[in-house]
Amino acid sequence: MTDYRLYLLTWLALLALLACAVAATHWLAGWLAWTTVALCALAMASLVIILFMGLRHANALLRVFGVGGVLWLGFLVVLTLADYLTR
Incomplete structure (x- = not known):
């Protein structure tokens, strides 16, 4: 049976990273905002690749x-x- 708790936690982490990226675009300016959004996107892509695509x-x-x-x-x-x- 599939462990749905792992997928739920991953989904919540993706939502938290999305909220972090949106908050960075509203509260930060310049290169700091771009860097924060890029790091959030990198973390989200890593989660999807490792867990959802099965590379784990x-x-x-x-x-x-x-x-x-x-x-x-x-x-x-x-x-x-x-x-x-x-x-």
């Missing part, structure tokens, strides 16, 4: 490809921001 109980090769996909996405975001900020 996956074999090592699947974990390597999961981490590689996230790193590749981060690389693409950094290159896009570098292009945007240098124009």
Whole structure:
């Protein structure tokens, strides 16, 4: 039987991180707000990848490809921001 308590706690953590991100956009300004929202988004994505996508109980090769996909996405975001900020 599936342990629903883990999924409920994960969902509550995702809601708390969402509230943190929304509060950061209202109360913080500048780079501090952007940094807080980015860290909240990273934590939310990590929770979804590890728990909901099953990488917690996956074999090592699947974990390597999961981490590689996230790193590749981060690389693409950094290159896009570098292009945007240098124009």
